[in-house]
Amino acid sequence: MSGTPEVIGLFPTPFMRIAGALDRPLVAGLVSHFSAHARTLNNSSANLSHTTMLKPSDSPLLVTAATAITPMLSEFGALMFGERLPWALKEMWVNLLDTGGRQAMHNHANSFISGVAYLTPTHPDSRTVFMKSPGGTEFSFKNDHAGVVTGPYNAEKWVSPQPEPGDIVLFPSYIMHAVPPNPGERRITLAFNAIPTQLDSWGYKIGFSG
Ligand SMILES: [Fe+2]
DSSP states (O other), rough: OOOOOOOOOOOOOOEEEEETTOHHHHHHHHHHHHHHHHGSHHHHHEEEEOOOOOOOGGHHHHHHHHHHHHHHHHHHHHHHSSSOOOOEEEEOOOOOEOOOOOOEEEEEEEEEEEEEEEOOOOOOOOSEEEEEEOOSOOOOOOOSTTTTOOOTTTTTTOOOOOTTTTOOEETTSSEEEEEEESSSSHHHHHEEEEEEEEETTTEEEOOOOO
């Protein structure tokens, strides 16, 4: 008599979602601060603008946000590296995605943990989408048609859960992600990159500084 087949997801990728990570007064403060600065932002596409890299000295609100985010980095980093390491927020910036705006697929270089704090309501169509890296192989085979059932082992992209203002998501910086065209109101997010102070491979250490 045979047992029930067991399916084991090999080598899963962590993705952490922290609901209500930033409290309402902080979120409201960040929205009004960066909405006021919107006209000085860099326009990288018609409907997407982003700030230059922010420094904590730009606003005490950023210091408060960084203080809330840093302990989460240690928890998430323990999943990636098996140890609660000291982590530093390396960069923070704000994205303003107006109606019709989108963010093309990208990942974040020179960083280990990346994250997004959602500051305004997000239209369900413009939730952040995560995808497998476009392959570097010469040939690929696909079974792709209306009858295909998509699951965790054959999906190529994953639409992240509907966020609320104040929610934060963390993911490994190498993961490709994008934001589909926003049919809704202006969508404001605070994005960030983080690095551990050091990684140690049996005494061979490599250090990072922001
Ligand atoms: Fe990004």
